[in-house]
Amino acid sequence: MTLGSSNLQVPVVAVGCMRINSLDAGEAERFVKGAVDLGATFFDHADVYGDGRCEEIFADAIDMSSAVRDQIVLQSKVGIRPGAFDFSKKHILASVDGILRRLRTEHLDVLLLHRPDALVEPAEVAEAFDKLESDGKVRHFGVSNQNPMQMELLRRWVRQPLVANQLQLSITNATMITAGINVNMLGESSVDRDGSVLDYCRLNDITIQPWSPFQYGFFEGVFLGNDKFPELNKAIDEVAARYDVSATTMAIAWLLRHPAQMQPVTGTTKPERLTECVAASEVHLTREEWYAIYLAAGNILP
Ligand SMILES: NC(=O)c1ccc[n+]([C@@H]2O[C@H](COP(=O)([O-])OP(=O)(O)OC[C@H]3O[C@@H](n4cnc5c(N)ncnc54)[C@H](OP(=O)(O)O)[C@@H]3O)[C@@H](O)[C@H]2O)c1
Numbered sequence: 001m002t003l004g005s006s007n008l009q010v011p012v013v014a015v016g017c018m019r020i021n022s023l024d025a026g027e028a029e030r031f032v033k034g035a036v037d038l039g040a041t042f043f044d045h046a047d048v049y050g051d052g053r054c055e056e057i058f059a060d061a062i063d064m065s066s067a068v069r070d071q072i073v074l075q076s077k078v079g080i081r082p083g084a085f086d087f088s089k090k091h092i093l094a095s096v097d098g099i100l101r102r103l104r105t106e107h108l109d110v111l112l113l114h115r116p117d118a119l120v121e122p123a124e125v126a127e128a129f130d131k132l133e134s135d136g137k138v139r140h141f142g143v144s145n146q147n148p149m150q151m152e153l154l155r156r157w158v159r160q161p162l163v164a165n166q167l168q169l170s171i172t173n174a175t176m177i178t179a180g181i182n183v184n185m186l187g188e189s190s191v192d193r194d195g196s197v198l199d200y201c202r203l204n205d206i207t208i209q210p211w212s213p214f215q216y217g218f219f220e221g222v223f224l225g226n227d228k229f230p231e232l233n234k235a236i237d238e239v240a241a242r243y244d245v246s247a248t249t250m251a252i253a254w255l256l257r258h259p260a261q262m263q264p265v266t267g268t269t270k271p272e273r274l275t276e277c278v279a280a281s282e283v284h285l286t287r288e289e290w291y292a293i294y295l296a297a298g299n300i301l302p
Contacts (some may be wrong), residue, residue, distance in 0.1 A: 001261060004163030005205040006140050008109060010073055012256060012281045014042040014209060015274065016265040020057050021050035023269055028061035034271035036062070036071060038278050044166075044209070044265045045103070046077035046114055047095050055102035064104040074103060075110035077144055077166075085117040092128040096137055111138040112166055113154075115145050126157040133160060142166070144211075148200035165201055166265065167194070169210035171232065171254055171297045172223045178299050185302050198260060208262045210255050214248075215267075223297075224251060235296035239289045245280075248273055250293075252280035257290050 003010045015035050020028055035041070045055050055076065062068055078095035079087050096111065111132065113125070132138040142164035143151060151162055169176060175191070176198045182190040201208050216223045223229045224236070224247050233247070240250040255264045266277045285293075295301070 001207075001263065003110070003140065003263070004142065004207045005161045006163045008073070008140060008163070010042045010263065011040055011278075012263055013040055013252065013278050014044045014075070014263050014265040015040050016044045016211070016267045017054050017058055018044075018046065018049045019054075019267055019269050020061075021053045023057070025057075025060065027269070028057050029063075031269055031271055031274070032058060032061045035274055038275060040274060040278050041071060042073040042075065042263075044075050045099070046080070047099050048077075048080045048114070052098065052102050055099060059102065059104040069105055073109045074105060075112065075164075076103070076108055077112040077114040079114040079117060085115050085119075087113055087117040087120045087125050089124040089128040089131075092125070093131060096132055100137060107136055108138045110140045110142060110164060112142045112144045112164060113146070116150050120153075122154050122157040125154060126159065129158055129160055140164075142206070144209075147195040147197055149195060151200070151204075151206070162204075162206055164207045164209050164263070165197065166209040166211050167197065168212055168218075169208070169255065169262075170213045170215060170223070171236075171251060171293060172216040172229065173212070174294070174297070174299060177258070177294070182300065182302050187300070189300050202260050208260055210262055210264045211267075213255055213264045213266060214251055224248065229297070231296045232293070232298075235293050239285065239293060242289075243283050245283060246276045248276040249279045249283060252277045253283035253285055254290060254293050256280055256283075257285040 001012050076099045078092055079085055129141050140163045141160045142162050144166035175193050178189045179192045214222045236247045236250045240247050252264055255262055268274055
């Protein structure tokens with residue numbers, strides 16, 4: 001697929017590296033090299049993952065060299081500091097230098113602003129992006145957890161297109177979808193929590209990257225095989241059996257069926273599970289199957 005309005009070709013499933021600091025060196029090597037062998041060559045990082053350790057573990061595990069670098073797409077995020085969010089030019093530039101050092105690379109393919117900074121000065125962000133681009137340190141830019149007006153504010157100053165918005169989205173955390181289905185109704189499902197970010201991103205060619213595609217709540221746990229979601233698991237298992245794939249594959253296939261052409265960011269650290277996630281690109285759900293899974297999660301139609 002193409003990332004946003006850029007010309008960058010990327011795999012449809014991105015490999016999140018937030019949890020790889022739970023692996024020992026051998027496991028990390030097996031995981032990241034296995035991902036490349038699978039064609040899952042897009043890796044999502046952030047300077048805060050493991051306090052920078054995840055990026056270092058990744059560079060060691062993949063044996064970073066210019067030949068390896070040419071085969072992979074590297075995305076990382078900046079803007080979170082202990083106790084504050086910080087989109088100042090100084091913080092963005094210093095953070096990217098740290099990321100490049102830890103990843104042992106001279107450039108990032110994609111840089112995302114991690115979480116909206118209430119004190120953002122968009123003109124400063126624009127200066128930081130221009131400098132990173134002209135220094136050859138970052139090729140494409142995007143955001144994470146931002147609503148349309150926050151992106152509009154940035155776009156008034158920032159020259160580069162915003163190519164991605166990484167947002168929390170799974171079958172059980174689908175408010176950006178439920179609000180669109182329940183417009184103008186009285187119930188909880190109609191609450192628009194994100195300013196119609198889904199339609200905004202589609203209109204503006206910004207790729208949505210769903211984070212935590214298997215979690216319910218805010219990192220409360222995995223909904224698959226979980227007693228709290230009996231109907232959802234039954235529906236997922238039934239559709240999965242029809243396609244002869246696992247429930248893990250089905251959870252990603254449900255996201256990929258949405259015509260917004262999203263790029264889910266998985267968080268598994270197990271090569272076998274990553275293989276199941278990547279297999280989702282081969283599954284194309286019918287409208288009935290997609291809605292059956294949507295409803296089984298407790299989401300409603302008006
Ligand atoms: N932009 C943001 O604000 C933001 C926030 C959070 C995360 N992220 C990004 O999104 C990525 C994914 O987040 P996440 O790790 O919370 O996502 P996730 O894929 O929903 O969860 C992964 C976790 O679930 C476990 N798991 C258990 N059963 C599983 C199954 N059947 N299938 C898949 N996973 C299963 C995994 O364990 P095993 O390792 O044992 O498989 C792993 O601990 C992160 O790595 C990061 O890159 C971004």
